[in-house]
Amino acid sequence: MLFADPTTAIETSKDQLEPIRETHEQGYGVGQYLYSLPSRHSHPKPDRETVAAHARKRESPSAGAKHSSLFANQRRGRDDAVYNNRPHAFIGPPVQIYNPAFAKFILEMSRSHEDMEFTGEELGNALEFIYTSLDFHKDEGVRRSRIGDLRVLGGLLSPVINIDTTKVIIPDGATVVACHGNQRAIARIVEVKNEIGEGGSDPIAQAECGFVLISSSTQVILLLSIVLI
Numbered sequence: 001m002l003f004a005d006p007t008t009a010i011e012t013s014k015d016q017l018e019p020i021r022e023t024h025e026q027g028y029g030v031g032q033y034l035y036s037l038p039s040r041h042s043h044p045k046p047d048r049e050t051v052a053a054h055a056r057k058r059e060s061p062s063a064g065a066k067h068s069s070l071f072a073n074q075r076r077g078r079d080d081a082v083y084n085n086r087p088h089a090f091i092g093p094p095v096q097i098y099n100p101a102f103a104k105f106i107l108e109m110s111r112s113h114e115d116m117e118f119t120g121e122e123l124g125n126a127l128e129f130i131y132t133s134l135d136f137h138k139d140e141g142v143r144r145s146r147i148g149d150l151r152v153l154g155g156l157l158s159p160v161i162n163i164d165t166t167k168v169i170i171p172d173g174a175t176v177v178a179c180h181g182n183q184r185a186i187a188r189i190v191e192v193k194n195e196i197g198e199g200g201s202d203p204i205a206q207a208e209c210g211f212v213l214i215s216s217s218t219q220v221i222l223l224l225s226i227v228l229i
Contacts, residue, residue, distance in 0.1 A: 046079050055080035055216035061169055061191075064209035065201035080216070082208045125152045140194040144172055147192070156190055161210075163217040171210050186214050 058064055058080065064073070074081050074090065083092030096103040129152045137143035148156035156173035163169060173190030189210050191203035214220065 051079045052216035055212050058213060061206045061209035065206035070205060084208060137194055140192055143194050144192045161214060163213050169210055169213055
């Protein structure tokens with residue numbers, strides 16, 4: 001979670017640190033970062049529910065990604081600011097501490113490309129995606145539809161995501177996975193712009209704003225209570 005307390009993540013993930021230590025041993029500096037994090041007592045932070053309550057008051061992702069909103073939200077004193085290195089003081093913990101899969105991904109991507117093997121289908125899909133992305137499209141809907149038809153991104157479904165009883169968001173694409181019981185979780189958010197500069201907001205910032213709202217929703221709190229029982 002981008003606005004999570006890093007010390008909490010370490011305390012709850014001790015059984016998953018081996019891949020992270022391996023990453024550190026291979027020169028990525030993650031282990032050094034972990035061992036140099038400040039303690040909870042020297043740098044007290046608000047608890048998760050306090051941060052989530054502030055985040056739930058945010059505007060929609062499309063409005064939150066506007067420069068005026070980012071200027072107001074990405075500043076010291078905002079508990080719900082996104083730790084995305086903007087400004088530089090907002091440096092979050094390495095994502096590898098949350099799940100070993102991220103550490104494994106970095107290790108795999110560090111391998112020489114000469115050691116990697118790709119099928120003809122994989123290379124063809126990548127080339128088709130590049131060509132389709134380079135094309136000019138009439139509008140954002142056409143671009144999203146043509147890229148979605150390729151299926152290389154797993155499809156671009158746009159589900160209605162309930163944040164609470166009165167607020168919903170509809171990203172350009174999302175991957176929904178089944179969790180405990182009938183609960184669902186969002187594993188991916190996709191935001192598409194037809195061309196650079198269109199729409200008045202950066203798609204990365206818009207996806208980040210969507211993530212903040214999803215992570216702070218009452219539905220997430222329900223899911224956490226079920227998993228922790």
